[in-house]
Amino acid sequence: MRHARNAAKADDNQGAIVKVGAIFGRWTVLGRGANIGGRRSGWLCRCSCGTERLVMGQSLRNGGSLSCGCLQKEIVANMCRSRTVHGNSKRSGETRIYRIWRHMLERCNNPSCLGFKWWGGKGVRVCAEWLEFSVFLDWANSSGYESNLSIDRINSNGNYEPKNCRWITRSENSRRANEERWGKKRMEVAQ
């Protein structure tokens, strides 16, 4: 599988030197760019799909950024395709944690997914390491996942990544959703 290879590549890049011509995932470094956020070194990179963007050197080295986003889109497209081919039998054989992982990727990457506008459409991303199901599974098991819990982003504008995620119960989940909704209403009234 292509994404498995790419994730392995990201590990190999640990500690690699960012320089012109170096390759990180799908990125090729074109040259030094402006600093990002004042202090972090930015590098102008070109993705294999042709997109050029300023990327943080740190994100290149630690595998945090492997592409402009086209890699994630492809993985999700492949997931949708394989589901069509294998039909319901594959779907019903999914474990709960696998389904949580798949839905997370879909609502962030697949515009035809029902919730896309609330996640992907708002710029919420899944971190590069979690593109690998086994990495996500390891994190889930080490962060207190239980079969009655769902994944929650601590900062609801933040991404799906280890430091911004935790497991909460369904009732906590709907309480947070309500707070969000009412918080927004209050903001609208105040404006």
Ligand SMILES: [Zn+2]
């Ligand atoms: Zn790309």
